[in-house]
Amino acid sequence: MSSIRARAQQVRRVVRRRVLARRRLLAALFTAGAVAAGLQAALGPPPPTVAITTAARDLSAGTVLDADDLRVLEVPPDAVPSGVVDDATGRTLAAPLRSGEPVTDVRLVGASLAAAHPGLTALPVRLPDPGSAALLEAGDRIDLVATDPQAGGSRVVAYDALVLAVPESSDDGSSEPVTGAVVVLAVDPAAVADVADAAARLFLTYAFSR
Structure with a gap:
């Protein structure tokens, strides 16, 4: 029995010496943990x-x-x-x-785009020449010109139209050939009917507004 007690005392002395030897490291770890907890509480979520x-x-x-x-x-x-x-x-x-x-x-492109330009009407217009349509960028100002291929003569159907968008052309898989390119313009409401009529019957092109 005395040998067991002596061994237990020896173990306690060894553990005590090791703890004392590492007390500085343990103190530093405890201090760092306390500082981290304090910072987390101070910073909040x-x-x-x-x-x-x-x-x-x-x-x-x-x-x-x-x-x-x-x-x-x-x-x-x-x-x-x-x-x-x-x-x-x-x-x-x-x-x-x-x-x-x-x-x-x-x-x-959509209703909100038109709403950003009060006093103007957003109108998709197909230009027969896709090459000229590709030269346009959103923000350009153009005069829309209609030409009668049969009777001859040209006239401006919309002055100072604002280019809102130049959508990329897409192939929908249809066998029907699609010519030209669509651009979205903001025009004076009074010119909408004239532009729509010209787009259906005449050749449309444009000149950059000054």
């Missing part, structure tokens, strides 16, 4: 964020957006712009976007 859709890379006007063109970023609530779009997949850009720029309603 992380600030709230909101997920918004942004451009994953530089995108040109007319791009039909897919999942690879977009990414979601977390930003503070006060950094969320007005009109940000939650799901822009399948929508067409009316204006270029830089990488990381939020996707908002006025950057997309």
Whole structure:
């Protein structure tokens, strides 16, 4: 029995010596833990964020957006712009976007795009020459010119029209040939009927406004 007691005392002495030898390290660890807990309590919870859709890379006007063109970023609530779009997949850009720029309603072809230009009417117009349509960019100002191929003569059917979007042409698989290219213009409401009539019967082209 005395041998067991002696062995237990020896074990306690060994443990005590090891603890004392490492007391500085243990004290430092306990102190670091206390400091970390205090800092966490002082800082409080992380600030709230909101997920918004942004451009994953530089995108040109007319791009039909897919999942690879977009990414979601977390930003503070006060950094969320007005009109940000939650799901822009399948929508067409009316204006270029830089990488990381939020996707908002006025950057997309649609009703909101027209609403951004009060006093004007948004109108899709097919230009017979796709090459000339490709020269246009969102923000250009043009005079829309109609020419009668049979009777001859030309006239301006819309002055100072604003180019809202130049959508990319797409092949829908139809066997019917499609000529020209569609552009979206903002025109004076008084010119809408004349432009629509000219688009149906005459050859349309444009001149850049001064």
